Amino acid sequence: MSEEKLICDLCPSKKCYSKEGEFPKGCPTVDQPGMEEIKKLYKTEENYxxxxAACQTEKEGYLKDTRxxxxxxxxxxxDFKKIGIAFCIGLKYEARVFADILRKNGFEVHSMMCKSGGVPKEFLDIKDEEKIRPGTEEVMCNPIGQAEYLNAKGTNFNVIVGLCVGHDSLFTKYSDALVTTLVAKDRVLGHNPVAALYQADKYFKNRF
Incomplete structure (x- = not known):
């Protein structure tokens, strides 16, 4: 493998993980500029x-805990006690169940649905033919509004439940609190997007 083409998903070695074998030429473990500076960032108080906590969570719940x-x-x-949920209208039931679980486990929960604000898609200059249902009034998703609402509530940690691609990006961009994803939206595969990868050389081969 040439240095120009070396990227981790094509690497034949796992020395960075297993310590066995050799580092390929151009491996970011040894050649990435600033790796030592990156390691120092983990020693800052919040990042540390x-x-x-992420390492401990992984170990304690490994092959045991659900997400x-x-x-x-x-x-x-x-010590995150106030949890925010930014959810898609199509996953309102799932968001409600998740919120109920959090509350029963002692967390304070704040949530906001994607369509809150009621802003029509025309605000983004979306043409009628660009709507899901042309000829009808459609409300745009409002991820910035979701983030700002949860910011105002002072949430310690925010969870995405099924926001659209791009909307999840904007929500993360404007969220003051750390963000994780509980559900990644995939309308075709029942919100299990990795199924497309498992079938990439089979049922989805002609599509990909």
């Missing part, structure tokens, strides 16, 4: 606490 449980375990380790 978060990264350490819902991992989120709660991580929050307890960081």
């Amino acid at each position: 606490r978060i990264a350490r 819902v449980e991992e989120i709660m375990r991580f929050c307890r380790k960081n």
Whole structure:
């Protein structure tokens, strides 16, 4: 593998993980500029606490905890008591169940649905033919509004439940609190996007 083409997903070695074998030429473990400076960032107070809690959460719940449980375990380790949920209207039921679980486990929960604000898509200069249902009034998603609402509530940690691609990016950009994802939206695959990868050389081969 040439240095020009070396990227981690094509690497034949796992020395960075297993310590066995050799580092390929151009490996970011040894050649990435600023790696030592990056390591220093983990020693800053907040990053150290978060990264350490993430490692502990992984170990304590490994092959045992669901992601819902991992989120709660991580929050307890960081003393995050106010949890925000930014959810898609299509996953209102799932968001309600998740919020109920959090409340029963002692967390204070604040949530906001994607369509809150009621802003029509015309605000973004969306043409009628660009709507999901042309000829109807459609409300745009409002991820910035979701983030600002949860910021105002002073949430310690925010959880995405099924926001659209791009909307999740804007929510993360404007969220003051750390963000994780409970549900990644995939309308075709029942919100299980990794299924497309498992079938990339089979059922989805012609599409990809």
